[in-house]
Amino acid sequence: MKTIKVTVVYALPNIQHFIVVCMNIGDTVKDSIIKSNITKFMENNSLYHLQVGIYNKKVSLNSKIKDGDRIEIYRNLIVDPKERRRKKVTQSKKSILK
Numbered sequence: 001m002k003t004i005k006v007t008v009v010y011a012l013p014n015i016q017h018f019i020v021v022c023m024n025i026g027d028t029v030k031d032s033i034i035k036s037n038i039t040k041f042m043e044n045n046s047l048y049h050l051q052v053g054i055y056n057k058k059v060s061l062n063s064k065i066k067d068g069d070r071i072e073i074y075r076n077l078i079v080d081p082k083e084r085r086r087k088k089v090t091q092s093k094k095s096i097l098k
């Protein structure tokens with residue numbers, strides 16, 4: 001059976017993990033994550049709570065993979081980006097008024 005290569009990616013604030021795995025045609029995102037063993041870098045290594053994507057497009061764990069795919073494992077944001085910008089603007093205005 002012909003094999004394909006995919007990259008499984010998991011990023012933390014200070015480090016990114018990239019693991020290339022050889023998979024069979026017809027395998028899924030879930031199969032790739034299991035084979036890469038990338039869950040060892042996660043606090044909760046259960047597959048069933050994961051949000052995943054391929055090249056920044058959200059997909060399910062049962063999605064079929066293609067040669068060259070970059071499978072991304074998303075984590076929850078610590079701070080909402082909009083809220084962070086609001087706080088930054090508010091702090092800037094306060095420092096200007098002092």
